[in-house]
Amino acid sequence: MEIDPLNAVEAPEESKPSDYAATRLNMAVAITVAILATFMGICKVKDDNIVQGMQQAQANSVDAWAYFQAKGTKSHIAESARDALVTQREISGASLSAEARALIDKKVAAYDAKIQVYEGEKGEIKQSAEGFQKEYERLNVRDDQFDMAEALTSVAIALLGITALTRKRRLLYVGWTFAGFGIVLGIAGFAGLNLHPDFLARLLG
Numbered sequence: 314m315e316i317d318p319l320n321a322v323e324a325p326e327e328s329k330p331s332d333y334a335a336t337r338l339n340m341a342v343a344i345t346v347a348i349l350a351t352f353m354g355i356c357k358v359k360d361d362n363i364v365q366g367m368q369q370a371q372a373n374s375v376d377a378w379a380y381f382q383a384k385g386t387k388s389h390i391a392e393s394a395r396d397a398l399v400t401q402r403e404i405s406g407a408s409l410s411a412e413a414r415a416l417i418d419k420k421v422a423a424y425d426a427k428i429q430v431y432e433g434e435k436g437e438i439k440q441s442a443e444g445f446q447k448e449y450e451r452l453n454v455r456d457d458q459f460d461m462a463e464a465l466t467s468v469a470i471a472l473l474g475i476t477a478l479t480r481k482r483r484l485l486y487v488g489w490t491f492a493g494f495g496i497v498l499g500i501a502g503f504a505g506l507n508l509h510p511d512f513l514a515r516l517l518g
């Protein structure tokens with residue numbers, strides 16, 4: 314009886330459908346995690362720059378309001394000195410010489426001019442301070458967007474990790490949902506879009 318050597322070689326096991334599905338699932342998880350990690354890294358760099366801009370805007374706002382207060386103090390001092398001169402002129406009345414009255418009038422006019430200058434400068438400084446405050450608030454919205462994007466993508470990555478362990482495709486879809494919202498918020502932060510879920514900002518704030 315002849316022995317066929319080919320019969321001694323075991324035929325390779327064919328891949329089971331379940332193994333193929335698991336491989337596809339793991340590939341989807343790996344690719345999604347890679348994309349999300351890259352996206353989070355880019356968002357982190359941009360968010361750090363925004364935080365620096367917020368700190369600069371806040372510092373400029375504080376300096377501007379301090380300067381505004383200083384101008385207000387100078388204006389109050391000038392008003393007090395002017396009122397004292399006016400009071401002195403009224404009390405002295407006819408007893409003042411023409412030269413003294415002319416000198417007081419000159420001083421009062423000088424204080425009036427100073428007060429007008431101070432008030433004008435206060436208006437400009439106030440406008441500048443409010444501009445810095447608005448810039449801070451605008452950047453704060455974008456900072457919130459990146460924070461929310463990071464939180465959502467972190468949840469997505471966690472769900473994808475559980476998906477790889479449990480091989481539950483439904484978890485993959487849930488992870489993709491969180492990732493989608495995170496990517497939308499991240500893109501809104503880059504584009505400066507007015508997309509700001511307040512409930513999520515309060516939850517993370």
